[in-house]
Amino acid sequence: MGASTGTRIARDAPFHDEGHGFDVFGLHPPSLASAIDATSAIYERYFRVDSQGAEHIPKTGPAILVANHGGMLPIDAAMLFLDVVRRTDPPRIPRAVADHFVPRLPLVSTFFARLGVVSGTRANVRYLLERGELIAIFPEGVSGPAKPFRERYCVQHWAVGFAELAIRYRAPVIPVAIIGAEESWPLVMKLRNVRVFGAPYLPIPASLVPLPTHFHIRYGTPLHLDHGHIYTDAENPAIVAAAADTARAAVERLVQETLATRRGVFR
């Protein structure tokens, strides 16, 4: 009997062991394998993720996945993670960048760390890019999941830090559109006065469990934001803002194209 998908991915994906089976941020391949196997039914049967364009993800070297963000909890990030590790050969583990409050969440912080999620600090991302890793960033941050349902798939505030790093480390940026998350677990209310473990608000969802919407993930052609720029241009706010806008426009275009072609929320 062959190895499970998770075991194969955890075995073949490049990994920097610090001597005890963990990398410097706490990534643990056996935990990753278990998580991939445990969630394969959710990926394949519940959300029926339909993916196109994964060939745009470079096989090696630093690269940044930049995606839209929505839904009550980061199900879109989880589906993107599962999609990338399954559709890259050799498998690449996308290092998702989480918000600052995540390390304060009990259980979640440890679970995320074992899967390769890192806290969203510049130094963490810089270190990973220097090591040639694949980063997954949601530049909307918390503003994406926090937006009202009527604004679904409208890209919110767009952070520019990824563009600076893309120019500095000559890392291609792959725009990604994730469709299905916004309707899967819509937000009814935000209790802003209830700030558990530093989270910006307590979300109240419309349903007890996420709805089985049909997820679509589209990868665009890589953007080389560093083209025509030198290393020190990463310090220039105007150049960085323009580069971030280019990526934002590419993500928005991809989102609209995917929305236009989908047959329905659940189909």
Next chain:
Amino acid sequence: MKVMVTGASTPLGLAIVEKLLATPEISFVLAVAKERKPAHLEDAPRLRYQSVDLTRPRNVHDLLWGDAQHHRIDAVIHTALHRSASDAGRTVHAQNVEAARALVLGCSEHPTIHRFVYRSFADVYSLKDTTTNLLDEDDPLDFDPDSPQWVRDRVEADLTVCAHFGGRLQIAVLRCAELLAPDSGSQLWDYLSSRVCLRPLGFDPMLDVLSLDDAAAAFVAAALHSQSGVFNIPGADRLPLSRAIAESLRLDIAVPGPLMSPLYRLRRIALGFDFRYDLNARRFHLGGILDGRRAHEAFGYVPQVPARWPRPWWRRLIDQLAADRAIASRPEPQAKPLH
């Protein structure tokens, strides 16, 4: 090169002295400590041991302008710090901060000393949820006035030494990861020495653990080089807290975070352990790994030797027997035939 080592009676000081004596470039070592000469520190023609209480500025002055000048000392490695986290007060502050101040001031005016290597700690970094997992030398320091004296002293001493950058004296401040060794003031050693290790429920942060051999190698390498600056000294063991507990063969029990502090306070009162949860709470939630690239580039430091875990006596005995058997079973080297 002639080197003076303070804190020479501590495990780290002894390891540094032994490493220096094994280094061909070192012609003389002046070992300084408050205590009398340890019995296991063998006499060597290149070694002189001096008992000095560095908490008194006059003693520091006399040491520098007496023995150090007489032996034409080139470099000073300052590792003497108070080791117990339970103690506080003026004497502790004098040992941790005032001794460092007096030494660095004296060395900067000294005719023969041109190199000063100071032992600092990863504890000086401020750990917050906004802090990076990988701490580099530019990360913010802990200036919280409510921090325990253990931390405040270390931050003050670190900055006191850093204030002398740019002068004639070449200064290297080595911010070391937790040195896991007995009698070295290691909070983690004390924590892992207990049969049961309580861990905050839901958290399993990454720790950076330094072995005695690697620490000594870093200090000797820093003394032999001339680069000034702050350098992180990471260890060869970078692992989650649960893994450190498992390596030490201890029982790992997760308890809700708010219970950790009272339980460990109770343990200190009842059993006299030195481990203080308030000193380690942030580290036990957020972790903290040192980025050692600067030390690698400046003086080629690479952590290589894994730490020795505080395992139970029966396991140490089994390990020792296994090691002895491995040595005994090695084939005897054959004598070369004489022609």
